Amino acid sequence: MVEKILKQQTIQNEISLSGVGLHTGQQVHLTFKPAPENTGYVFKRVDLEGEPLIEANVSYVVDTQRGTNLEKNGVRIQTSEHVLAACVGLEIDNVIIEINASEPPIMDGSSKYFVEALEAAGIKEQEAEKEEYVVDHVISYKDEQSGSEILVMPSDHYKITTMVDFGTKVLGTQNAAIEHVSEFKKEIANARTFSFLHELETLLHHGLIKGGDLNNAIVYVDKEIGEETLQRLRKAFNKDDISVKANGILDNLTLHYPNEAARHKLLDVMGDLALVGTRIRGKIIATKPGHFTNTQFAKKLAKVIKEERRNKVPKVDLNSEPLMNINDIMNILPHRPPMLLVDKIYELTDDSVVGVKNVTMNEPFFQGHFPGKPVMPGVLQVEAMAQTGGILALKSVPDPENYLTFFMKIDNVRFKRQVLPGDTLIFKLELLAPIRRGICQMQGYAYANGKLATEAELMAQIVKSK
Structure with a gap:
């Protein structure tokens, strides 16, 4: 059976959307633009002099606190993963992502609106073939401190399974999986980011999540919540009343899926592994994934890919007629x-x-x-x-x-x-x-x-x- 040759893809037209940055609280304008073959995913800070470019490359990861943050020559991109997951989920290979702030808009805390925008822009096939790394052995990374582990094993196509367990009754143990990237739009894209109440209080105390509200993040209440805490939350989110639902979630949100947290973790894994810089043919299994573990694994995988490619001698028939003498x-x-x-x-x-x-x-x-x-x-x-x-x-x-x-x-x-x-x-x-x-x-x-x-x-x- 002859394998179909897959061609690279970009978008047909540029398209823009606006929203608020989760951590900065700034209004952000983001524009997706078509890009030439072999460009990959590139962020462009149009708010800075010279409009510097930051490639979506794992070597630029500087920290993973509340998102995957990139930095190149002093220029930062925060919480890159939701945008990148949308690009991977639609099998787009090349796109310029122009933003006028350090982080993309949080939208509803998922990849849904980015997917809709990219689809509205249209997807165009290009001439160059897709670059793909075919996994032929197990590659893994484990964070001994947290117990988080992620691995890739041979498979006939890219598939992902995530298993989460935060040791809390309110969330419990959850699993999520996709058998093919084409399932991303329907099954994963609208899974929203989430936080635990104790994390939320810490973030508010440090002046973060300025763009957060109860419509772009699920809040799991993992501790007793008193009137004083409720009062702080009402003030922070500018709400007259806040309460806890029977399922342990702060109100104003209804879960899209019982395992929405696991689905969002799968979304994060897909976005973080986009930083490897090449399409992967293999099965990802992520246990208790987080941005730190995801990006450490991405660094290891990128290193393995580079090492294998550098030692792979080009096949040349020295007795054949050369292209150029x-x-x-x-x-x-x-x-x-x-x-x-x-x-x-x-x-x-x-x-x-x-x-x-x-x-x-x-x-x-x-x-x-x-x-x-x-x-x-x-x-x-x-x-x-x-x-x-x-x-x-x-x-x-x-x-x-x-x-x-x-x-x-x-x-x-x-x-x-x-x-x-x-x-x-x-x-x-x-x-x-x-x-x-x-x-x-x-x-x-x-x-x-x-x-x-x-x-x-x-x-x-x-x-x-x-």
Whole structure:
């Protein structure tokens, strides 16, 4: 059976909605905008100078108090999970999320209104294939202090089960599950956030949840509630009367489901795992999940994915006809022997390139590096990777022969093994972000004899030659 190739998706039109921020109490205007292929989910703070971008990436998680909070270069995004869950739940891959405050509007405490807005904007298929990590072994994380645990195991598609137990009679033990992401809209999206009364009192004492009211958060009363406490709550929520329902929930709200808390925890898991940055084919089982455990697991999973990809040698038939031979390469790159260090290009897409360098004893650098012990200098391996990446970068301009690429930065360079005469180096370069204003960021790998030899993050600028 041939697997259907899934294409990336974005939205057709931009769409906006407004509401109040849960913790700041500010009025917030949020706009979803279409994004190019391989953009992922990107927040844009339009209220700040330069309108800085914060990618939805687990490496930017700075704290998980009352939500998953991101920070990049001093710019923060608070409570990102409900918006991200909506994007994942509708299987949207690329979208720009513009907001004029540090946190999205809380709306009713769920993902419902974000889902409705994204659907109203329309979903559009793009040309690039979806990136997917296929789980082939169990990966898990456990927080020993809280007993929270989350794992992923092999499955034929993405599915999630959550099990919650807060040790309180009012909430008890609850489970929730979806067998397919397509169930998110109907079964999970409208599950609202919740809090316990003792947490609520602490948050109010510290001046948080300024945007909270009894319509966007379920409050479970897990302690005796006296008249003094009721009076404080009436004042905080600007209500004439507040009481406790028979099911132990503060009034003005009716549960959508008996297990709404577990469903909301599933929503949070889906939103937090969006920060891994790739589609997951596997089954998630989360026991007593919380934002800290979710994001720690996301960090571990992202690290595993990166490690597996960096050690995965591109499949190249060296006897086949290349996409570009040495003459084709010289028509694009300005480099010439002895500084032309890529011989053939075998793959070239909008966001990646695979090239080859045959390393022979005739290379001039072997004369001095080192006599009697020839080893290819690491700096030239990085240069060869950069030249291969230059082919990808120059693909973004209509007349590449009139442009040059210049190094701006090299980060996280690692040399894993020696490259010797007779080796065939296979290079793979992938864009880390869409090319903007001529700035190109790539992750590069060089493989020799089926093993990773060198890796580096490269940044270059595309400049028109005079």
